Amino acid sequence: MSSADFERIAALDGHAQAALVKNKEVPSTALVEAAMGRIEAIDPQVNAVSHRAFKYALAAAKVANLDAPMPGVPYLLKASMEYPGFPVVCGSRTRTESIGKNKYPFAQRLDVAGLVPCGMSTMPEFGLIGSGEALIYGPTRNPWNLAHGSGGSSAGAAVAVASGMVPFATGSDGGGSIRIPASHCGIIGFKPSRGWNLRARAVSLVDDLLASDALYARSMRDTIWAAGSLREQPFVNHSPHRPLKIALNLTGLDGQLPDPEIAELIISTGKLCEGLDHIVEQRDPPIDVHALSEAFDILWSYGAGEVVDLSFARLGEQASDLLEPWTLGLGARRNDFTPETLAGALSTVGCIDRQLEPFWDAYDIVLSPVTSSAAPPLGVLAPGREFGALWKDHFRHVNYTQLQNMAGYPGISLPLHRGASGLPVGAMFWAKNGDDDLLLAFGAELERAATFTGRPPL
Numbered sequence: 310m311s312s313a314d315f316e317r318i319a320a321l322d323g324h325a326q327a328a329l330v331k332n333k334e335v336p337s338t339a340l341v342e343a344a345m346g347r348i349e350a351i352d353p354q355v356n357a358v359s360h361r362a363f364k365y366a367l368a369a370a371k372v373a374n375l376d377a378p379m380p381g382v383p384y385l386l387k388a389s390m391e392y393p394g395f396p397v398v399c400g401s402r403t404r405t406e407s408i409g410k411n412k413y414p415f416a417q418r419l420d421v422a423g424l425v426p427c428g429m430s431t432m433p434e435f436g437l438i439g440s441g442e443a444l445i446y447g448p449t450r451n452p453w454n455l456a457h458g459s460g461g462s463s464a465g466a467a468v469a470v471a472s473g474m475v476p477f478a479t480g481s482d483g484g485g486s487i488r489i490p491a492s493h494c495g496i497i498g499f500k501p502s503r504g505w506n507l508r509a510r511a512v513s514l515v516d517d518l519l520a521s522d523a524l525y526a527r528s529m530r531d532t533i534w535a536a537g538s539l540r541e542q543p544f545v546n547h548s549p550h551r552p553l554k555i556a557l558n559l560t561g562l563d564g565q566l567p568d569p570e571i572a573e574l575i576i577s578t579g580k581l582c583e584g585l586d587h588i589v590e591q592r593d594p595p596i597d598v599h600a601l602s603e604a605f606d607i608l609w610s611y612g613a614g615e616v617v618d619l620s621f622a623r624l625g626e627q628a629s630d631l632l633e634p635w636t637l638g639l640g641a642r643r644n645d646f647t648p649e650t651l652a653g654a655l656s657t658v659g660c661i662d663r664q665l666e667p668f669w670d671a672y673d674i675v676l677s678p679v680t681s682s683a684a685p686p687l688g689v690l691a692p693g694r695e696f697g698a699l700w701k702d703h704f705r706h707v708n709y710t711q712l713q714n715m716a717g718y719p720g721i722s723l724p725l726h727r728g729a730s731g732l733p734v735g736a737m738f739w740a741k742n743g744d745d746d747l748l749l750a751f752g753a754e755l756e757r758a759a760t761f762t763g764r765p766p767l
Contacts, residue, residue, distance in 0.1 A: 310339065310342050310343060310346065312346065312350070314339075314343065315343045315346040315347050315350070316473075318335075318339070318340060318343035319343060319347050319473030319474070320473065320764070321476070322476050322526065322527055322528040322530070322531045323379055323382050323476040323477055323526060323528075323531040323534075324528070324530055324531060324534070326340050326379075326382050326476055327378065327379045327380060327381075327382050327423070330373065330375065330380045330381050330382075331375055331380060337370050337371060337372075337373040337375070337380060337381040338367055338370045338371055338381065339381075340370065340381050340382055340383055340425075341363075341366045341367055341369075341370040341381060341383045341425055341427055342367070343383075344366075344383035344427050344474055344475050345361075345363050345366075345427065347472070347473055347474045347475075348361065348427075348428070348469075348474050351452075351472050351473075351474060351767050352474070354450065354452075354455060354767060355449060355450045355451075355452055355455070355459075355468050355472060355767070356431060356446060356447055356448065356449050356450060356465075357430055357431055357449050357459075357464070357465035357466075357468035357469045357472070357474070358385065358428050358429070358430060358431070358465060358469065358474070359388050359396075359398065359400075359428075359429050359430060359431045359432075359446055359465060360388070360395065360396050360398075360428050360429040361427070361428045362395060362426060362427055362428045362429070363427060363428070365394070365426070365427075366383060366425050366426065366427035366428075369425045369426075370383075370425050373423055373425070374423055377421065377422055377423030378422050378423060378534070378538070379422045379423040379424050380423040381423065381425055382423065382424050382425065382476060382477065383424075383425050383426075383427040383475045383476075383477075384419070384424050384425070384426060384427070384475050384476070384477035384478055384479065384524070385426070385427065385428050385429060385430045385465070385466055385469050385474070385475050385477075385478040385479070386416075386426050386428070386429045386430070386478075386479050387429070387430055387432055387463055387465075387466055387478070387479045387480060387481060388400055388429045388430060388431060388432045388465075389432060389435070389436060389481065389510075390415075390416065390429075390479050390481070390509060390510070390522075391409040391410070391411050391412070391413065391416075391510065392409045392412060392416055392426060393409050393410055393411070393412055394408065394409060395408070395409045395426070395429060396408055396409070396429065397409045398429075398445065399432070399434070399435050399436070400431065400432040400433050400434045400435065400436070400443040400445060400446070400462075401434045401435055401443075401445060401620075401631070401632070401633075401636075402444065402445045402631040402632075402633075403620045403623075403624060403628060403631045403632060405445070411511075413507075413508050413509050413510060413511075414507040414508050414509075415479075415506060415507045415508060415509035415522055415539060416509070417507075418507055418538060418539055419479075419539075422538055424477065427475065430463070430464070430465030430466040430468075430469055430478055431443065431446045431449045431464055431465030432461065432462050432463065432464055432465060432466075433461045433462050433464065433692065434632070434633045434635070434636050434692060435613070435616050435636060436461070436462035436463075436481065436483060436486055437462070437609070437612075437613050437616075437635065437636055437639060438461055438462065438635055438690060438692055438703060439460060439461045439462065439484070439485060439486070439489050439680075439690065439703060439706065439707040440458045440459075440460065440461045440464070440685075440689075440690035440691070440692075440703075441458060441459045441460065441461045441462070441464020441465060441468075441490070442458065442461075442687065442688075442690065442691045442692060443633070443692070444633055444692065444693065448687045448691075449464040449465050449468055450468070450687070451468070451493060451494060451684050451732065452468055452471050452472040452494060452765035452766075452767050453471075453494070453495065453684075453731060453732050453733060453765045453766070454684075454730070454731065454732055456686055456687060457493075457683075457684040457685065457686055457687060457732060458493065458684050458685055458686070458687050458689070458690060459490055459493055459494055459684065460489040460490035460491075460492065460493035460494065460680075460684060461486060461489065461490060461690075462481070462483075462486035462490075463478075463479075463480030463481065463482070463486050463487050463490050463498075463525070464490050465478075466478035466479060466480045466490070466525050467480070467490030467491055467493070467494040467496060467498070467525055468490075468494055470494075470496050470525040470526065470527060471494040471495055471496045471527070471764075471765055472764075472765055472767045473764060473767075476526065476527065476531065477524045477525060477526055477531065477535065478524065478525045479509075479522065479523075479524060479525075480498065480522070480523055480524070480525050481509065481520050481521070481522045482498075482500040482520060482521050482522075482523070482710075482714065483515075483516065483519040483520040483612075483714055484519065484605065484609060484707065484710060484711045484714050485679070485680075485707050485709070485710025485711060485714070487499070487500050487521075487523055487525070487722075488500060488679050488710050488720055488721070488722040488735070488737060489679060489680055489707060489710060489722075491525065491679075491722040491724070491735055492679035492680060492722045492724075492733065492734060492735025492737070493680075493683070493684035493732070493733065493735075494733060494765075495724040495727075495733030495735075495761075495762035495763070495765065496525055496526070496527050496724055496762075497525070497526055497527065497528070497529065497532045497721065497722070497723060497724065497752070497761075498523075498525060498721065498722040498735070499523050499532050499535075499536060499719070499720075499721045499722075499748075499749065499752075500521045500523060500713060500714075500719060500720045500721070501521045501522075501523060501536060501539075501540065501719050501745050502521070502717055502718065502719045502742045502743055502744075502745050503518075503521065503717025503718075503742060504717070505521070505540050505719075505743075505745060506521055506522045506523060506539050506540055507522075507539055507540060507541075509522040513612075513615075515608055515611060515612035515615070516612070518608070518658070518715075519608065519612075519714040519715065520714070521714075522539070523535065523536065523539065524539070527761075528756070529749070529752050529753040529756045530753075532721075532749065532752070533749050533750075533753065536745065536749055545746045552586050552587045552588050553582075553587045553588070553673040553674055553751065554587075554588050554590070554671060554672045554673050554674075555579065555582055555587055555588065555589045555590070555672065555673065555674050555675070555676050555738075556590060556591075556592040556593075556594065556668075556672040556674075556675045556676070557575065557576070557579045557589055557590065557591045557592065557675075557676045557677075558591075558592065558593050558594060558675050558676065558677040559572055559575065559591070559593070559677065559678070560593045560598065561598070561678075561681060561708030561709050562598045562601055562602040562605070562708045562709070562711060562712060563598070563602060563704065563705060563708045564598050564599065565681070565705075565708070567678045567680075567681040567682065567709075568681060568682045568683075570682075570683070570728055570729060570734075571678050571680075571681060571682060571683070571728075571734060572678075574725075574726045574728070574734050574736070575676065575677065575678050575736055577726075578676060578725055578726070578736040579591075579676055581725070581755070581758065581759060582676065582755075584758075585754065585755075585758055589676070590672075592672070594665060594668050594675065594712075595664065595665070595667075595668055596661065596664055596665065596712070597657075597664075600657050601657060601658075601661070601711075601712060601715060602704075602708075602711075603654070603657075604653075604654040604655075604657040604658055604715065605654075605711040605714075605715060606642075606704075607646060607650055607651060607653075607654040608651075608654055608655075608658075608715075609639065610639045610640075610642040610643045610646070611643050611646065611651060611654075613636055613639030613640050613642075613643060614639070614640045614642075614643025614644065614646075616636065616640070617632065617636060617637065617639075617640030617643075618640075620632055633692040633693065634692060634693050634694075634696060635692035635693075635694075635696065635699060636692070638696035638699075638700070658715045658716070661712075661715060661716040662716065662741075662742070665716075665741070669741045673740065673744075673747065674738050674739070674740050674744075674747070674748065674751060675738065675739050675740070676736060676737070676738055677709050677737050677739070678709050678736075678737065679709060679710060679722045679734075679735045679736070679737045680706050680707055680708075680709065680710075681705060681706055681707075681708055681709070682706060683728045683730060683732040683733075683734050684732050684733075685706065689702060689706075690702060690703055690706065709737065710737070713739050716742070717742045718739050718740060718741060718742055719739060719740055719742070719744060719745040719748050720737055720738070720739035720748075721737065721738050721739070721748055721749070721752050722735035722736070722737050723735060723736050723737075723738065723752055723755055723756075723761070724761045724762035725755070725759055725761065725762075726762075727762060733762045738751060738752070
C-alpha cells in the first residue's frame, strides 16, 4: 500500500474502516497495514507507541471474522492493560520484563468485536500523573505542537488516535486520565459511570473505586458503539425531548478559576448549548471543594504507596533507583497517613451523592473545563521535577476531573475548541451516575451542531 492509501484510511473512523473490509473493498489485513505505515511515519515525531506488535496484528487480521462489527480494525492497548504475550510495562522501569498472561473481560470483548491490537501506547509511570513524560520512554509529544505535552495518563493512546495511527485506543481514567489527553489532543474522551464497563484488570481497592476504562475515538458514533459494546447494557438513545438544564461550573477543586482563555471558551460552549434550546445557568455544584480535593490527594497517594510497596517487595532497594521521583514522593506522602486518614477520605467520597441530590433534581448535565489551561510545554509536569513544586503545578492544572472519579459519575471531553496558541481545548460535560447514554446522545447532538477540532498537522 502507498502512503496515500495510508492517509486515506487514516482519515476514516472505525465504522468507515470496518465498512471497507465488510464490503470487500480492501483485504482484511489492509487496515492493519495502514496503521503500521502511519505508526512508522509519525511515531518518531510524537513517541506515542511503546510496543509494536505488527506480526501478531497481521496474523489476527488475516483471519478476521467479517460478521464482527469491527473486522480487522486496529487499535492500541494502553501500556497498563494486560493482554497475553504483550508487555505490561505500565510506563515504569521496574516492569521491563513483565509479560501479560491474563485476558480480562474488557479485552475479550474487543476480540469478539473483531478489533486487532497492533501495539501498546505510552503512559506515565503507573498512570500517576497527568502528563506523558515517563522516564522509560521520554516525552510523548502533542501532535498539534511538538513542544507541548499530550496530557496523561492515557498519553500515547490519545496522540495515536488524534494523529490517525489507529481509530481506537484503550484508555483508563482514575482522575481524568482519559479526558485530559483527549482535551489536549483534540479527540473525544468518554469516562463511563463506576461499574459500567467490563472488568479490565485485577481487583484493586483504589482502582475499583476511581478508575473506568473506555476506547478513545474521533467520532461520536465510534464512541457510542464502544461504550455500548464494553458493558452489559445496550446503548439507549436518550436524545432529550425537552430542553436540558445545564449548570456551567468554572470553579475547580482547588477553589480557583481556570485561565481566562479557558473560561471564555467554556462560556462560549454554554452559548452553543443555548443555541440548541437548552437552558444554561452558571452554577457551581454545592460541594466542599477543599474536602474533596484533600480526599482525592489521600486516595491518590495511597494508591501510589501500594505501588511503591509492591515494587520494593519484588526488587528490594533497586526499586529506589528505578521508580520515578514523582512516584516515590507520592509513596512518601502515604507513609504519613493513619487508618483514620483513609477512612475519612472514603467517608468524604461516600457523601457526594447525598450532597448533590437536590442539585440533580434541578440540573441534568454540568459543563466545565477539563483542565485549567491548554496543554503546557514539555517539562512543566515532568516526573523528575522537585516533588513539592510539581505537586503544586500538577494539581493546579488537573483540578476539574477528579470529582467524577470519586463520585463514579460519567464524563466526556468533546474537542470543540482550539485556543489562541492553536492547541485543542476540550469542553467537559458530566452527569450523575447511570446517565451515560444521556451524555453520549448529547455529545452526538453537539457533534452535529459544531465542527470538532479536526486532524493535527502531521
